[in-house]
Amino acid sequence: MAKHFLHDVAIVGIYSTPQARVLENHDSETITVAACKGAMEDAGLGPADIDGVAAGGKAAPLIYWLRNGPAWRSMSPPSIPALLQAAAAIAAGQCHTVLVADGMAGVYTQRQSTAPWTRPSNEFVLSYGMFTAAEFALIARRHMHLYGTTPEQLATVSATIRNNGHVHPDAIYQGRGPFTPDDILASRMVADPFHLLDCAMTSEGGCAMVLTNAQRAKDLPNKPIWILGGSGETFGPAYQHPPQWSLSGRSGEINGLVGKRVAQQAFGMAGVTHSDIDVCEFYDPFSFEIIRQFEAFGFCEEGEGGDFVMDGRIEVGGEFPVTTDGGVMSFSHGGAAVQQLQRVTRAVEQLRGTCLSRQVSEATVAMASNGGAGALFSDVVVLGSEQPA
Amino acid sequence: MLQPQKPGIPLPAPSLVTQPFWDGCRAGELRYQRCQDCGAITMNPSPACSSCFGTNLGWEVSAGKGEIYSYTVVWRPQTPAFEVPYVPAVVELDEGFPLMSAIVGCEVDDVKVGMRVKAVFEEMSEEITLIYFEPAT
Numbered sequence: 001m002a003k004h005f006l007h008d009v010a011i012v013g014i015y016s017t018p019q020a021r022v023l024e025n026h027d028s029e030t031i032t033v034a035a036c037k038g039a040m041e042d043a044g045l046g047p048a049d050i051d052g053v054a055a056g057g058k059a060a061p062l063i064y065w066l067r068n069g070p071a072w073r074s075m076s077p078p079s080i081p082a083l084l085q086a087a088a089a090i091a092a093g094q095c096h097t098v099l100v101a102d103g104m105a106g107v108y109t110q111r112q113s114t115a116p117w118t119r120p121s122n123e124f125v126l127s128y129g130m131f132t133a134a135e136f137a138l139i140a141r142r143h144m145h146l147y148g149t150t151p152e153q154l155a156t157v158s159a160t161i162r163n164n165g166h167v168h169p170d171a172i173y174q175g176r177g178p179f180t181p182d183d184i185l186a187s188r189m190v191a192d193p194f195h196l197l198d199c200a201m202t203s204e205g206g207c208a209m210v211l212t213n214a215q216r217a218k219d220l221p222n223k224p225i226w227i228l229g230g231s232g233e234t235f236g237p238a239y240q241h242p243p244q245w246s247l248s249g250r251s252g253e254i255n256g257l258v259g260k261r262v263a264q265q266a267f268g269m270a271g272v273t274h275s276d277i278d279v280c281e282f283y284d285p286f287s288f289e290i291i292r293q294f295e296a297f298g299f300c301e302e303g304e305g306g307d308f309v310m311d312g313r314i315e316v317g318g319e320f321p322v323t324t325d326g327g328v329m330s331f332s333h334g335g336a337a338v339q340q341l342q343r344v345t346r347a348v349e350q351l352r353g354t355c356l357s358r359q360v361s362e363a364t365v366a367m368a369s370n371g372g373a374g375a376l377f378s379d380v381v382v383l384g385s386e387q388p389a
Numbered sequence: 390m391l392q393p394q395k396p397g398i399p400l401p402a403p404s405l406v407t408q409p410f411w412d413g414c415r416a417g418e419l420r421y422q423r424c425q426d427c428g429a430i431t432m433n434p435s436p437a438c439s440s441c442f443g444t445n446l447g448w449e450v451s452a453g454k455g456e457i458y459s460y461t462v463v464w465r466p467q468t469p470a471f472e473v474p475y476v477p478a479v480v481e482l483d484e485g486f487p488l489m490s491a492i493v494g495c496e497v498d499d500v501k502v503g504m505r506v507k508a509v510f511e512e513m514s515e516e517i518t519l520i521y522f523e524p525a526t
């Protein structure tokens with residue numbers, strides 16, 4: 001395995017707060033602080049040990065509340081982009097231990113409308129009643145037209161992920177299943193081809209993690225989980241331009257396969273290939289997005305994703321288990337970034353071997369992703385249980 | 390029968406760059422940008438050409454005809470101001486650019502990818518007229 005400078009950075013602490021449809025007595029600030037406290041405790045560290053914070057718009061407030069300034073900070077989206085930026089800063093010696101955090105509560109109060117973070121305000125989509133489900137549905141419909149992808153294949157993804165949440169003790173929809181694909185297809189239509197159970201939920205919660213360098217990681221209580229590679233890309237702003245499968249830039253790459261280049265980069269940095277991936281903690285805003293990511297990340301060819309997810313392949317025990325805690329369909333969808341960060345913390349749990357349910361036996365390499373073609377972006381990270389030599 | 394939405398839905402706030410597009414809608418025209426240097430089309434309206442990144446952009450009028458690239462039937466409205474079902478769609482115009490809009494003038498079950506459509510305009514306020522598409526017969 002070729003050495004990459006990111007291989008000297010490890011995730012040493014993770015924590016998700018309790019997640020709920022509504023968290024009483026919390027707002028976005030208090031739940032983010034709760035997440036930070038939990039992640040530092042898990043890492044065996046305190047405020048004095050942290051010299052960097054990556055938390056989007058909350059980075060500067062957190063540095064003030066921690067009283068650990070002057071400190072390195074990142075205002076990147078506090079999900080995979082912030083994680084990768086923090087890892088690069090640690091590797092570059094700009095800081096040694098970074099808290100990556102996000103949380104949201106008390107934001108979604110008008111329940112007759114879709115959640116505020118799903119409703120774009122751009123002038124070219126606003127008046128056509130667009131929201132995230134409709135944006136992603138336009139991508140899915142085009143794929144179905146081009147490749148004959150079926151509602152049953154979408155429903156198989158939904159049932160698999162929701163069943164993972166069904167057995168997870170901390171999932172908001174724990175105990176709501178089990179689901180068959182027919183159950184998914186019987187739920188009411190939201191934005192054709194997406195039924196209610198093909199879509200993410202809305203909820204509240206916080207999540208945080210702590211990254212540090214290899215030298216410091218040795219002295220900490222948890223088994224370090226190593227950053228093997230990662231990258232991110234976008235075709236433009238989400239929810240402004242027509243979400244087309246065939247949207248392309250000068251390179252000729254298409255939005256339908258957004259994430260293809262970053263997966264190639266991440267695998268290259270990690271020195272791994274698809275068959276090395278034990279767990280696929282892919283972001284699951286809508287069922288089709290899982291099918292699309294298997295194509296974009298090169299696990300199968302464009303157009304083959306619908307067949308690829310069938311026959312138990314993406315269940316725990318199958319070849320490529322996906323989104324093993326129930327994801328945003330069943331575990332939690334706390335807001336804009338927190339639930340994307342949870343793809344990474346779940347991958348860490350899998351590699352530590354500490355999952356409360358659906359532990360993949362002897363998992364050593366995991367891939368986590370954020371984003372999707374409906375939003376024109378994709379971010380991925382590949383994690384490992386062993387530091388590359 | 391799918392209809393345009395009624396006034397009361399959220400409406401666009403045009404910018405310096407996009408105002409000519411919305412002026413076009415008020416005049417019953419679909420206007421799009423064409424680069425005066427390289428001839429490339431740019432949509433949505435942008436401050437620079439999508440091909441040469443030049444800023445010498447002019448406006449032309451589309452024939453308003455094209456086909457449905459993709460669509461969705463929405464049953465859970467974005468806000469209560471919207472009447473369901475409605476059918477957001479990406480329309481590929483014959484001039485060679487896509488536009489986000491919605492389909493009206495037919496039944497939900499009639500909408501198909503590849504269906505030929507033509508632009509229709511619906512006044513929503515003094516400032517804003519929206520563009521929709523209906524089946525081209």
Ligand SMILES: [Zn+2]
Nearest residue numbers: 424427438441
């Ligand atoms: Zn030009």
